[in-house]
Amino acid sequence: MTVMEQRGAYRPTPPPAWQPRTDPGPLLPDMRPYRVLGTETAAQADPALLRRLYAELVRGRRYNVQATALTKQGRLAVYPSSTGQEACEVAAALVLEERDWLFPSYRDTLAAVARGLDPVQALTLLRGDWHTGYDPHEHRVAPLCTPLATQLPHAVGLAHAARLKGDDVVALALVGDGGTSEGDFHEALNFAAVWQAPVVFLVQNNGFAISVPLAKQTAAPSLAHKAVGYGMPGRLVDGNDAAAVHEVLSDAVAHAREGGGPTLVEAVTYRIDAHTNADDATRYRGDAEVDTWRAHDPIALLEHELTERGLLDEDGKRAAHDAAEAMAADLRERMHQDPVLDPMDLFAHVYAEPTPQLREQQDRLRAELAAGAEADAEGTGR
Numbered sequence: 001m002t003v004m005e006q007r008g009a010y011r012p013t014p015p016p017a018w019q020p021r022t023d024p025g026p027l028l029p030d031m032r033p034y035r036v037l038g039t040e041t042a043a044q045a046d047p048a049l050l051r052r053l054y055a056e057l058v059r060g061r062r063y064n065v066q067a068t069a070l071t072k073q074g075r076l077a078v079y080p081s082s083t084g085q086e087a088c089e090v091a092a093a094l095v096l097e098e099r100d101w102l103f104p105s106y107r108d109t110l111a112a113v114a115r116g117l118d119p120v121q122a123l124t125l126l127r128g129d130w131h132t133g134y135d136p137h138e139h140r141v142a143p144l145c146t147p148l149a150t151q152l153p154h155a156v157g158l159a160h161a162a163r164l165k166g167d168d169v170v171a172l173a174l175v176g177d178g179g180t181s182e183g184d185f186h187e188a189l190n191f192a193a194v195w196q197a198p199v200v201f202l203v204q205n206n207g208f209a210i211s212v213p214l215a216k217q218t219a220a221p222s223l224a225h226k227a228v229g230y231g232m233p234g235r236l237v238d239g240n241d242a243a244a245v246h247e248v249l250s251d252a253v254a255h256a257r258e259g260g261g262p263t264l265v266e267a268v269t270y271r272i273d274a275h276t277n278a279d280d281a282t283r284y285r286g287d288a289e290v291d292t293w294r295a296h297d298p299i300a301l302l303e304h305e306l307t308e309r310g311l312l313d314e315d316g317k318r319a320a321h322d323a324a325e326a327m328a329a330d331l332r333e334r335m336h337q338d339p340v341l342d343p344m345d346l347f348a349h350v351y352a353e354p355t356p357q358l359r360e361q362q363d364r365l366r367a368e369l370a371a372g373a374e375a376d377a378e379g380t381g382r
């Protein structure tokens, strides 16, 4: 006798009714990146905001040029320039309140500076001097993260903790297109959506992960589409349109603050410079492509709009450029001063309780430094 016969006749029944848990429709991004500048909606944009964005973009571009020059002068070990991406950098900083937190990657020095960080301190890590080089709590800017996407779970953790404590805090985390292929990206988005954490993810899709073009590292229809699988809205924006990026991020921050949960924003932009000063971009992309993006420059776009609306004249342009020059001169002067460093700082802020190995290394370094100082004093050298 078969099992079926023992149990009686098998009567097939339909499975329990299945419903999608969330309607994916409203989460899906519009496939046309949102734009403001050069469209009818531009007329509604606040003139004071547009002027502020312009001043910050001009300052930001000058910062990128100056920092890149400092690498050539041996004053900076490395600089990942955000030339061409200034609209994303500046908008990300300006949409946050003082109580909010920014989680940057190595490319986002400019966002940190636009948020108020001292331009020299913001470069400390890239100079290779001293840990992060700034107090993350002062302006609520987390350390610039070099391991890809690791800043994302940090942002979610902070945002979730703030919510549990009842603090009105939003975290905004920046990541590159390549970073979206990392496990940390997946885990951060999943946790953020499950917990409805007040966090905004801004992906700056600048076309490349060093030499790897987007098409070689993702098959997603757009990076904004990745949001839907986790149950959060995805939005696509023209990343060179400062007014559009500001608006989309402001909406996402407001949504998070109201308890609406996370949003993933993909800003379509382009890295005009090489990956860093250590990279030769001519080996993997052509001039024609770069020129196409130069013609869609974030500063030129905004300048055109402001000029058309009579909100910017030659004096206004000169004032923005003069302020940027003053910042660059100050940056140059201070970066040309040799910092006074204590090698023992290497061991500070590593662990609350140093491990026995670290203590041993610390003692050894202390002894070596003392012997060196003694030799210097005796004039014997070593």
Ligand SMILES: Cc1ncc(C[n+]2csc(CCOP(=O)(O)OP(=O)(O)O)c2C)c(N)n1
Pocket: 107, 146, 147, 148, 175, 176, 177, 178, 179, 180, 206, 208, 209, 210, 271, 275
């Ligand atoms: C976990 C990890 N893997 C690899 C690297 C080496 N790496 C540094 S930058 C980079 C490309 C990142 O590209 P993307 O996320 O698009 O950001 P972008 O540099 O274009 O801003 C890679 C692979 C790293 N820093 N961290």
